[in-house]
Amino acid sequence: MEDMGGASVQAHQALAADAQPPPGARGLIPDGRHLLDEDTFTENFRSDNRPPRTYLCYEVERPDRGSGVPLDQDKGILRNKSAPGPEVPCHAESRLLEQIQSWDLGPKLHYRVTCFLSWSPCTDCAQDMAQFLKESSHVSLSLFASRLYTRGHYDEGLRTLKRAGASMAIMTSREFEHCWTAFEHHKGNPFQPWPGLAMESGKFSEKLQRIPRLEQPGAGRPCWAGSVGASPEWFRAKAGRRWGLGGGGLGGLRSRGGGGFPKAKPLRRMEPWRHRPRDPMGWISPETFFFHFPSLRYAFGRNSCYLCFQVEREGKGHSSYDWGVFQNKVYFEAPYHAEFCFLSWFCDQDLSPDEHYHVTWFLSWSPCPTCAEEVVRFLREYRNVTLSIFTARLYYFWRPDFQDGLYRLWSAGVHLDVMSFEDYEYCWDTFVDHNGMRFRSRDLLRDNDFLATELESILRTTMNPLQQEIFFYQFGNQPRAPKPYHRRKTYLCYQLKPHDGSVTAKACLQNKKKRHAEIRFIDSIMALKLEKDRRFEITCYVTWSPCPTCAKELVAFARKHSHISLRLFASRLYFHWLQENKQGLKQLHASGIPVAVMSSLEFEDCWREFVDNQGKPFQPWNKLEQYSKNITRRLRKILKQPPQNDLENEFRNLHL
């Protein structure tokens, strides 16, 4: 800047160094020193553009004329110089500092510099400017940025700059108009705000204000000559609706290498802030968090679901990070669960098969079976995506179909867990508009232990599908348990269908917490709240016939729910020589619950419906039929039935 070129010449040099448009062809008006042409202004300052370069328009207010600022430099336009050649790259802000330092300023006088930047300063520039301000008490600096440049530790930079006394704000239409008038070769055309200006500007303002400890008490919005302290056009997003504002990065995950050059479009090509109806929002309010995220067993009134997500993207030699929040919503009158919103947004991103994506969800409700199915399908298709789900509460956790959904997620390799204290803290720090407030768990963890145990037992004992070895061992009808010896426990596989429809629910249950599988089965069916005026049929396959207590419970269940007809097939008879047990079986029969012994037909069906059979056909074990016949003979004796007859064959064929 030692030459006498002035701002426009420097900018020309910058353009030349860029080797992009030939000097003078675009950008600055050749004979209008301090003016930008209309296209350049629009391209660089419109906040919905994201060009990989920075323009800086500055004005200096001097106490008097001739106080050290060269006449033609009290106002100027600078842009960064990128460095394809040997030159060291230089941000526009550095060039401004160099320029100011080249002036012969009177140390007793006061100078006010106002800058309008197309991108806010990067970390390094902000630090440099802060340093400069500390050394130059006779200069004050006001910055207006069209957009926040959010790479690296930009927030620290801005904080430092602010502490050094600079004032900072996002440009509103007032500032754009001022720039238009002062720096733009507008040929007399009035400034036309573009659609969405106020919103874009407001979003960046919010983001700027959210930088912790940025605002100093009493520090207001900066003024530039002529702004007369008019109230700025703060954009206020609708309550609870904020959109993510890319870049940056959060605790522990922020991208490194701040000050990369040139100021390029942020690495992430995912842009959740583009506002389409299914796009995510940014932060949620503390109220939302404390209402929607506590781990409660009885969660009254939580009629919606929040999904806070982060996406860690790892590619060759680079990685990036994205985050946001989804809420379930109705879109063209159709409801979409939050999970679905995420998936549809994510699949819309510019994904590369060469990169790996690790997705983490923090959910207020765990996924429903439909969403679980959707997720499983998604993971099958996107092999380079892994998913972790931390859920605050379990959605309909007592219902077998919902349990099954969770089990399927888990089987598909999803890391699934109930949110822990640390997860809550992380969510607070990352997704909540906490305004610097420290995390307090308050009631968030109230039923956390219960839910964690519940999930664990769902994943452990909701065995859908059954593993092959377990099926063979547990359902085997050998008189003695084959070696190596394991205890043969009760497994109950049930299949429910409406009389005139196809299967609507099925699951395999074990005893749990001293509740026999049969009782859990009754619980499961009750939880479905089946319509009373419709007829249903349930087939159960059990490894052991019911104990007397369970038999009684089943009888009571059948009496109470006459619209449900129930059939039982047992592989083996449980302590059938005991009078009590015999009695139970008789009672079942007497109350319209037929009990029969599983034959190869039933084993085959059980294999097909409940076992992770990997498409293989059922292979009967040695003497299966013979054992089955022996047990059948025993049962008939108990039930005082005549030997095998056609009636029984019909019964078997009826439901299969």
Place this chain on the structure above:
DNA sequence: ATTTTCAAT
């Protein structure tokens, strides 16, 4: 606390 529910699972 046998009832909580991405409001219509």
